[in-house]
Amino acid sequence: MNENETPFPMELTEYVTNLFSPREDTFRLITEAAHAAGMPYGWEISPDVGKLFQMFCAMIGAKRVVEFGTFAGHSAIYFARALPADGKVISIEINPEYAAFARRQIETAGVADKVEVRLRPALDAMIDIKEEIDAGADRFDVIFLDTEKAYYPRFLEWAPSVLRPGGMLLADNVLRSPSWKGQTLLDQESTDPKIFAIREFNERLAAHPDFVSTIVPIRAGVAAAVYRPR
Numbered sequence: 001m002n003e004n005e006t007p008f009p010m011e012l013t014e015y016v017t018n019l020f021s022p023r024e025d026t027f028r029l030i031t032e033a034a035h036a037a038g039m040p041y042g043w044e045i046s047p048d049v050g051k052l053f054q055m056f057c058a059m060i061g062a063k064r065v066v067e068f069g070t071f072a073g074h075s076a077i078y079f080a081r082a083l084p085a086d087g088k089v090i091s092i093e094i095n096p097e098y099a100a101f102a103r104r105q106i107e108t109a110g111v112a113d114k115v116e117v118r119l120r121p122a123l124d125a126m127i128d129i130k131e132e133i134d135a136g137a138d139r140f141d142v143i144f145l146d147t148e149k150a151y152y153p154r155f156l157e158w159a160p161s162v163l164r165p166g167g168m169l170l171a172d173n174v175l176r177s178p179s180w181k182g183q184t185l186l187d188q189e190s191t192d193p194k195i196f197a198i199r200e201f202n203e204r205l206a207a208h209p210d211f212v213s214t215i216v217p218i219r220a221g222v223a224a225a226v227y228r229p230r
């Protein structure tokens with residue numbers, strides 16, 4: 001293995017993060033408030049992932065985003081900031097306390113006019129959204145999956161029915177997660193249904209004829225796929 005094939009040392013990764021996505025007070029304060037409110041640690045996307053998503057939004061001229069898993073509001077705010085004034089983020093959350101917390105943070109961040117937090121289980125929300133598209137609503141530019149991992153294969157089946165051609169499907173935790181107790185996707189001994197579901201998702205995405213896709217191996221692993229129907 002030559003030097004260009006070894007993993008980057010931490011200091012080079014930190015150099016990139018510090019230069020291109022330094023931690024902003026807005027997000028630091030939300031994280032601190034979430035911890036003070038007894039919400040779990042480390043569920044939110046990190047600044048480098050937020051920046052990557054903002055770059056994707058700029059690349060494809062995104063105006064409409066739907067994300068599954070609001071938690072404290074970090075990813076919704078990253079997306080909202082990347083959209084034009086008439087852009088919209090629909091953010092789906094099952095936990096009423098998290099939804100209420102996120103709405104307050106979104107208001108404080110000044111993007112409440114662009115973000116709708118829907119208190120709804122993901123599977124029901126998928127049905128609602130498909131019905132809205134069928135009734136004439138615009139298709140989405142971006143779908144971001146960051147909720148129940150067992151649903152990921154189902155989300156992949158659903159995505160083409162609500163995504164516009166050239167739109168993107170993004171998904172977090174497609175390689176590992178802080179809550180998997182050190183397991184990764186490659187643990188052959190694992191009997192964890194989440195890991196089976198993510199493996200199925202990754203394999204189906206990689207082979208999907210209507211998506212051009214890869215996994216960006218930062219943080220927990222981010223799947224990024226452009227919808228290009230045949």
Ligand SMILES: C[S@@+](CC[C@H](N)C(=O)[O-])C[C@H]1O[C@@H](n2cnc3c(N)ncnc32)[C@H](O)[C@@H]1O
Binds near residue numbers: 068094098
């Ligand atoms: C990893 S966190 C989302 C983090 C957020 N996207 C961010 O980066 O700031 C996952 C969220 O999904 C929510 N969730 C879990 N199961 C759900 C379901 N079936 N429907 C909707 N939301 C769900 C959890 O309550 C949690 O807030």
